[in-house]
Amino acid sequence: MDIFSGLLSGFQITLQPVNFLYCFIGVFIGTLIGVLPGIGPTGAMSILLPTTFGLSPVSSLIMLAGIFYGAQYGGSTTSILVNIPGEPSSIVTCLDGYQMARQGRAGPALGIAAFGSLIGGTFSIIALMFLAIPLSEIAVAFGPAEYFSLICMSMVFSVYLARGSFVKAIIMIIVGLILSTVGMDLVSGRPRFTFGCGTLIDGIGLVPAAMGLFGISEVLMNLEESLDRVVFKAKVKNLLPNLEDWKRSIGPIIRGTLLGFPLGILPGGGAIIASFVSYSIEKRISKNPEGFGHGAIEGVAGPETANNAGAGGSFVPLLGLGIPPNVVMALLMGALIIHGVAPGPLMIKQHPEIFWGVIASMYVGNTMLLLLNLPLIGMWVKLLKVPYRILMPLILLFCVIGSYSLNNNIVEVVIMIIFGIAGYILRKFEFEAAPLMLAFILGPIWENAWRQSLVISEGNFSIFLEKPISCAALVLAAFLIITSGFKYYRKTKTKVIIE
């Protein structure tokens, strides 16, 4: 079917009042879910799934998809305002977004996040439209060996997440990797480091850990300050990013889109990794890397764009191949199957109205989200005027409710508190949480990919160099290490000479 006629028919479907309404409901709920720490799009979608049984497949998918990318928009709000990641893909936004808020620039931060998300989201839809089938072929080219090498590369990048000491970042990465081993091992089926605790059998939860390390530790840090000190400058003007901001952000936004979309396609990859890698790249190529971590707008523009582009990208394997690359897509696939539609290459031929209807709804949804989020910026900024002694307990309350709401499990609240205290201690000693988080997320994928590869190659390490994609990724990682090492060596040498 010709793309334009397909898209046109898609818009006809989406703009029907019924579907338009469901699109709005989906993105609205998604934004709420994203803003509220704790429950994520998966939870919301599974709760709402039964309500879709009575709807047509198109309507259900439009609504559920809306929840998903809506959550990517909303997640950045709390990251910027109170350093609590509403969504795992917004963890990186905390690093610079929150600092911008502390400098009285919450408005521009929220604004650039919204615009970046729109651009990233829209671009990924366009790419999805044209490239769904050929790109999904690329997705299957990634097997265990390729994943291993790709993550090697990501781990090298992750060092750039830290604004301070290089060595401390590496320590945090190692700690993150160790923490990621908690849980049931894939190969042997035995639990590791669970100490008999049922909740840990699937590993330490990402959401409680992130909320603790970033949000709770921030609250604890603020307890040290005197209660009357006004930390947030509450200037209500300057709500939107100015020209200077846009000039600095346009590069990261473009790079974020180009980076986020492919990473979202890879099964197991997705929006989270896209945001971390975007941040690292921006910092690496920036002329002013020391500004990162202290309110550099590039650190918000890049990752926010990347995570929305990644969200769009994760539809590619689902619609193109019928393979869901992450849990959210698996849910969408389940919803489609229950409605009698098998997602996959044939879906475009057999049910073009679903494919094009969903794509058109994404355009509509992304625009709706921008219109929803922009006016709210004024309201969010006013929220920061609330005195600390009321705001901090409220934040704590939301975090506790959020982590409990995940699985109705009080142990997760305890985990969050432990990570909060640990995060506070780490910050006092100037260790940073971001590299730990990334290592924690990537650890299981990395380890499993390593072991799967070695089983397939029967213990032969050359498999990582024999496969072309894997080899390329490893070479790139090595190159990065060498060039950074060079830079560092030169810097120390110059230091010595000066002294």
Added chain:
Amino acid sequence: MKKRIFKGFLCISIFFAMVCTSFNHSWSAEKKYPSRNIDVLISFPPGGPIDLQTRILAKYLEKEVGVQVIPVNKPGGGGSLGAGILASSRPDGYTLSLMAQSSIIMPVLLKEADFSIEDFRAIGQVVAPPPVVFVVHPDSPWKTFQEFVDHARKNPGVKCGHPPVTTTAFLKMSYINKYANLKLVGVPFKTDPEINVAIMGKHIPIAMSGVAALRGPLEAGKLRVLFSFNPATEIGDLKLAPNTPDFESFFGKKPRFDLATYLWAHSKTPDEIIEILKRALEKVEKNPEFDNDLKKVGYRARYVDGDIFMKEELPESVKFIKEILTEIGLMK
């Protein structure tokens, strides 16, 4: 002064809200069952096969029992987290779980469970045993299962992908591996979609996978099924190639080995409640729309009484799983 009143009011209302939310069980003890919503635990993440089965079951069970049946995801530990929650729940019939037998038996045998098999009572089976199949890439040199079997026996160590060790699919693969002497080496994957990707990308030559995730790629010709563990009557809408053999047609009569999924309750649940649920399940299974919905996901409806199963089949299942676990070295 005003501020103080406001603060006081706020404190009291918060306290009141906390108190109210802590009451949620004791009031309905005397009423007829069921008098409030029933939770059905799903030990796996949303979108997976058991999740889909449970949601479809919930949709039809609601009509029979007259109260809302709410699926609740409690993923973790390859299914053991949900089982543990059921074992420690109140035996009042308001918490149930649709579980594969492996979710209960394996953690107990591996001594990692804080529950025992006696903590559970099977109400009934409503879905025929989950179909698992051997899939290959369309370009694979093995055109029939016999070719594969011959090749595997001559070349020990063929890599075969499979879902986690705690799943029924893995147990069935181990069973065939041992029974047919295939000498396969298992490559573990976390989810069925990952397995499908690995096959489509030619990273592994063959894999055992559940059918729910298979439909899209299969219909588009991206994958080929070589062998189905279950007979065609137990697989839903999925159209397998005409000569795909199933276990019985290939290997002949074998020891009874189903590992079907059952709806479970706490073993101390009163008999009357179990009876009510059994009657409801029977009615659900007879509903043709239930079967139709299941077919779309690759399953079929089938009712087997839970008590009969527990007396006759369950000990066999335990014995069998023990054998497999010892064979692959997870148990001494």
